[in-house]
Amino acid sequence: MHSNKNIFVVTAIAAMLSGGCAHYREFQPQVEPETYSETQFLHYLSSVPTVTFAEGCRAMLIATDGADHFGNHDERYAALRDRDIVRDSWELDPEQSLDVSTMAFMATKICDIPPSVCSTVFGSWGLGDRRYAHKQASAAQLIPYEPSYKFVTGGELLFTVAKIDDHLAMREGQGEKINAPSDVAAP
Amino acid sequence: MPNSVMQYRINPIVAAIACVSMTCIAHAQQSTTIPPANDSTSSISQKTMTPVGTDTPTNTVTSSAKPEPQATLAANTNNAALKAKVVEVKGTVETAPDGTEPTDIEAWKPIKEGDLLGQNVMIRTGLRSRCVLMFGEEPNQTVISVRRATLAKISEFAKTPNEQRIRMGLGYGAIRGGSSEGTLRSDVVINSTVATLAKRGTEGFEIEVEPTTGRFTISLSQSGLVEALSKISNQRRSVAPGEYANSENIAKMWVNQDIFDRCVRFYESEAVSATDLSFIARETTGLSNLGPGGRGLFNASGRNLGSIAQTLRNNGNDLSPTTLILPDGLSVARPEGNFGFGQTFRVLTPRFERSGLARDIRRTRSRLPRPSTIRPNRLVRHRSSSRR
Known part of the structure; x- marks a missing residue:
């Protein structure tokens, strides 16, 4: 009797772990997001309840390059993978919902946040790479403070993309400096 | 409104976690429409506006939307409404009449330096983009910078004999600015769905609103005083230079920032x-x-x-x-x-x-x-x- 109970618990945990990662949204946008320009796509994100991995890849690519030079998800994914912003080992489908830790990993890679010791040691094996990135991105205030397993809303993705933009602008010394009318020369 | 219900393949535990998440998401699905100019929570008294006319712009973006009560009052004086001048454009900055959806493909038109923007005009920016607007003329100038990935709106711009009144709406993103007070008192209110920033003669104020989640930050970097109002908790705070108020700390701003946030370092x-x-x-x-x-x-x-x-x-x-x-x-x-x-x-x-x-x-x-x-x-x- 006792062993049957253990088997049940183990099976339940296994089912939870195996199924918890695969998660697709039912919501379908009225207009195919691929048809939007970069700016339209970013503002489209503010209206969607969840975003897919494909949309996340496109948003991050826009944040990285300032523009989207690719025509489909496969090309974008390959470009991000070449820069180690996404990893094949995650085995994420394009239509799968994007979670906070995946978004955090992409954000830390784009912003070149120095990795922690744990992230360097274990993350290089692929063990907890996104989990450690979640902590780093939270500390750098690149992402909203949310649980790592939570699925990202469009607004949160847009917020993160904007923060990445701020971070890159500051790193390049192009942060906005206008504070007073005297700083602005009228044309 | 699209159906936001998700499909779960798995057991009730994960479904329950997701339900909690969905509750948060549904709560966060506040409309990103930009709030009206005349915020009833603003502490600024409603006065009779007497706009001062300006020259007819060469490139003017105006809206056919129904004017708000203040603007109606202004129109009764037979003077044209004031317009803000675009003094800097970087990246992708577009404008459209009030009420346009942010994802509308046709309605949004790019703006350029020198354009004049009237009341009830929406502005959206892309990444690596910003637009700087100049309200008024010397010595009563107010500069508003609409920053990256922002949806904003010019709600009102009018003058009285002793006051220059500016009202802006912020759907999401960030607005930064400053104003110099010369002969007129500068009255600036930036209104969003979750918070309101009211300026009291400052330089370097900023309000940033996170889309759909209700988080916001109101800060002041240079000088003056800013009043922050959280519409969710209905709490009000004055923000001094070097301080910020956000959705978490607005009730206990001083304690948090002085003890936890301040960079007090001891060098060994x-x-x-x-x-x-x-x-x-x-x-x-x-x-x-x-x-x-x-x-x-x-x-x-x-x-x-x-x-x-x-x-x-x-x-x-x-x-x-x-x-x-x-x-x-x-x-x-x-x-x-x-x-x-x-x-x-x-x-x-x-x-x-x-x-x-x-x-x-x-x-x-x-x-x-x-x-x-x-x-x-x-x-x-x-x-x-x-x-x-």
């Missing part, structure tokens, strides 16, 4: 590097942070102080670390109190100047006893027998 000799010394030398306000990787200093407004320091050096002003050496007992007058300096500052004696900074730091490190036995002013000469 072992921790001093060239970067630290550079930071100490240039950081004189307590309101800046070292940039990522030690590159540059940034204050609350995102200004890079490195460039300021370089400018001062070019003008012949020395910013060596010795500028911070203070005799014992002398403190720096700070409005929030003097937190003192760490022991490292006492190490910065003229001996360091003569013999070279880095070499002395190395020597000092090698000679230092345990921190508990450090006696100020004698660090350089002290030798620890326990280390030899």
Whole structure:
């Protein structure tokens, strides 16, 4: 009797772990997001309840390059993978919902946040790479403070993309400096 | 409104977690429509507006939307409404009449420098983009910068004989600005779905609203006073220079920022590097942070102080670390109190100047006893027998 109970618990945990990662949204946008320009796509994100991995890849690519030079998800994914912003080992489908830790990993890679010791040691094996990135991105205030397993809303993705933009602008010394009318020369 | 229900394949535990998440998402599905100009929560009294006419613009973006009561009042005077001038455009900045969806493909038109924007006009920006608007003429100028990934709206711009009134709406993103008060009192209110920023004669105010989640930050970097109002908790705070109020700390802003957020550092000799010394030398306000990787200093407004320091050096002003050496007992007058300096500052004696900074730091490190036995002013000469 006792062993049957253990088997049940183990099976339940296994089912939870195996199924918890695969998660697709039912919501379908009225207009195919691929048809939007970069700016339209970013503002489209503010209206969607969840975003897919494909949309996340496109948003991050826009944040990285300032523009989207690719025509489909496969090309974008390959470009991000070449820069180690996404990893094949995650085995994420394009239509799968994007979670906070995946978004955090992409954000830390784009912003070149120095990795922690744990992230360097274990993350290089692929063990907890996104989990450690979640902590780093939270500390750098690149992402909203949310649980790592939570699925990202469009607004949160847009917020993160904007923060990445701020971070890159500051790193390049192009942060906005206008504070007073005297700083602005009228044309 | 699209159906936001998700499909779950798995067991009730995961479904329950997701339901909680969905509840949060549904709560966060506040409309991103930009709130009206006349916010009833604003503490500014509603006065009769008497707009001052301007020349007919050569390139004007106006809206056919129904004017709001204040604007109606203004129209009764047979004067044209004031318009804001676009003085800087960077990246993708587009405008459309009020009520246009942010994702509308046709309605949004790009703007350029020199354009004049009237009331009830929406503005959206992309990444690496911003647009600077100038309201009014000298000496009563207000500058508003619509920053990246932002949806905003000019709700009202009018003048009375003694006041210049500006109302802007913010759907999401960030707005930064400042105003100079000359002959007129400048009255600026930036209204969003979750918070309101009311300016009281300031430079360097900013409001940032996160889309759909209800989080916001209102900050002031330079001078003046800003009033922050959270519409969710209905709490109101005054934000002084160097402070910020957000959705979490608006009720206990002073305690949080003074104890937890403020950069109060105590430098131990072992921790001093060239970067630290550079930071100490240039950081004189307590309101800046070292940039990522030690590159540059940034204050609350995102200004890079490195460039300021370089400018001062070019003008012949020395910013060596010795500028911070203070005799014992002398403190720096700070409005929030003097937190003192760490022991490292006492190490910065003229001996360091003569013999070279880095070499002395190395020597000092090698000679230092345990921190508990450090006696100020004698660090350089002290030798620890326990280390030899």
